[in-house]
Amino acid sequence: MSSHSPSGLSRARIEGDAALSLFQLAPDRLHLNHGSYGALPKSVAAEQERIRAQIERDPTSFFNNVLPGELRRLAGLAAERFGGEAKDWVFVENATFAVSSVLSSFPLRDSDEILTTSHAYGAVLKAMRVYAARQGAKLVIADIPSIVESEDQIVEAIVRAFTPQTKLLIVDHITSPTAIVFPVARIARLARERGIAVLVDGAHAPGHIDIDVNAIGADWYTGNAHKWLFAPRGCGLLWTAPHRQRLTLPAVLSHGVETGYMAAFDWVGTRDVTAWLSFEAALGAHQRFGGSDLMVRNRALAEVAGQSVAEKLGGRLSAPTQMRCSMAAIDLGPIGCDVSRGDMLRWNIATQHKIITAIFHFDSRIWLRLSAQLYNRRDDYAALAKVISESLAIGVQR
Numbered sequence: 001m002s003s004h005s006p007s008g009l010s011r012a013r014i015e016g017d018a019a020l021s022l023f024q025l026a027p028d029r030l031h032l033n034h035g036s037y038g039a040l041p042k043s044v045a046a047e048q049e050r051i052r053a054q055i056e057r058d059p060t061s062f063f064n065n066v067l068p069g070e071l072r073r074l075a076g077l078a079a080e081r082f083g084g085e086a087k088d089w090v091f092v093e094n095a096t097f098a099v100s101s102v103l104s105s106f107p108l109r110d111s112d113e114i115l116t117t118s119h120a121y122g123a124v125l126k127a128m129r130v131y132a133a134r135q136g137a138k139l140v141i142a143d144i145p146s147i148v149e150s151e152d153q154i155v156e157a158i159v160r161a162f163t164p165q166t167k168l169l170i171v172d173h174i175t176s177p178t179a180i181v182f183p184v185a186r187i188a189r190l191a192r193e194r195g196i197a198v199l200v201d202g203a204h205a206p207g208h209i210d211i212d213v214n215a216i217g218a219d220w221y222t223g224n225a226h227k228w229l230f231a232p233r234g235c236g237l238l239w240t241a242p243h244r245q246r247l248t249l250p251a252v253l254s255h256g257v258e259t260g261y262m263a264a265f266d267w268v269g270t271r272d273v274t275a276w277l278s279f280e281a282a283l284g285a286h287q288r289f290g291g292s293d294l295m296v297r298n299r300a301l302a303e304v305a306g307q308s309v310a311e312k313l314g315g316r317l318s319a320p321t322q323m324r325c326s327m328a329a330i331d332l333g334p335i336g337c338d339v340s341r342g343d344m345l346r347w348n349i350a351t352q353h354k355i356i357t358a359i360f361h362f363d364s365r366i367w368l369r370l371s372a373q374l375y376n377r378r379d380d381y382a383a384l385a386k387v388i389s390e391s392l393a394i395g396v397q398r
Contacts, residue, residue, distance in 0.1 A: 014289075016377045022374075023041055025375070030384065031376070034228070035176075035326075035358065035369065036371075038224075038228065040230065040232055043285055044231065044278055044281045047281035048274045048277075051274045055274070070277055082206070082211045083211065084239050090261070090262060090266065091235065092222070094226070095124075104249070106247070107247070108137040113140050113163060113167060114137060114139050114168045114169075115140045115158070115168070116170045118142065118146075119172060119175040119178055121177075125141075140166070146178060147316055147331060148180060154187075155187060158187055168196065169191050169196050170198075171184060171200060172202075174208065174209070174327070177329065181209065181325055184200050184202075185215055192217060197219045197220075197244070199221075204327070205223045206223040206229045207228035207230065208298075220244065223237050229282050230285045232278050232282075234272070234275035234276075235275040238265070246261070254269045289374050295326065301378065302371070302372035303321055305328060305370055305376075308382070309388075313330065313368075313392075315331055318330070327370060334366075342361050357370065
């Protein structure tokens with residue numbers, strides 16, 4: 001373990017620069033934004049290429065005879081890891097595709113309401129607006145402060161927004177802009193008591209936190225395997241409760257649509273399925289890198305890094321320690337009239353200082369979101385804080 005690692009971290013088998021060599025990431029940059037797009041281990045990339053070569057040797061035989069069984073076998077691995085049964089799990093390109101599939105399948109009438117929160121992911125929020133408008137329904141957004149003090153604050157804001165017209169609630173497990181872990185099991189139970197269907201958007205959750213779909217109790221759960229679980233981009237998952245499977249179909253309809261839920265999602269036309277078929281290799285990589293110990297290690301590093309950077313920059317963390325995991329979101333201050341300020345800051349530290357991180361606008365303020373992964377260490381965040389502090393002090397120029 002690096003001497004720069006904070007005390008109390010669970011020991012990963014390898015980390016820092018040595019871990020970086022296991023990925024395809026450029027070694028001349030500090031990569032502090034694992035949460036947005038993930039990072040592909042070389043071992044998983046090699047397996048994806050092996051699978052691609054296997055397909056190309058005889059595509060007809062592969063798609064007709066091999067793929068159906070492989071997808072169901074891998075769905076079984078998802079069930080072993082995240083709960084439910086193999087028949088409940090299907091592969092999708094990403095969580096956004098899964099959300100659109102649920103929205104396009106869900107019956108709404110005039111005056112019905114879809115409910116979400118002000119922390120919803122932007123693309124998902126846009127999809128909700130479109131589908132609600134198409135069916136004459138209404139999108140309601142429960143306003144949750146950008147900086148929260150407790151789980152009760154989140155739950156109470158959502159419950160206050162429930163009405164007799166609320167038919168579907170879409171809620172994040174880990175919010176994208178603020179990196180807050182929402183108490184989704186508690187929220188789902190309260191919604192279920194009122195007859196409201198629940199879709200949990202767990203885009204950031206697989207490989208980041210423990211997931212048990214049975215314990216959560218939602219109607220649908222979706223997550224990306226390409227972020228924290230080390231799968232190739234294009235590997236997402238959707239779990240559907242058995243009583244919802246009859247109505248749930250993919251946003252793209254193809255030959256399997258008349259056969260039911262599994263067949264409809266397993267085949268939506270010819271595509272590159274190598275990301276899905278690399279799921280087992282991704283699970284293996286996550287386990288080799290530490291598995292549950294890796295998640296503990298990343299969470300501890302993100303906590304230390306978040307506190308340190310927030311103090312050095314005079315920023316505010318989005319939530320208490322117990323409501324955060326391997327990411328930390330820090331409010332850096334109001335945008336004012338210059339809405340490009342955050343974009344210029346991100347561009348400057350990436351191009352001039354080779355530090356890759358997430359800086360964006362949310363709730364009329366500039367936010368910095370840090371990620372902690374196997375290849376990161378405490379010194380990385382000290383370097384980031386120094387660069388941002390200097391850039392803000394002198395003003396950012398593009």
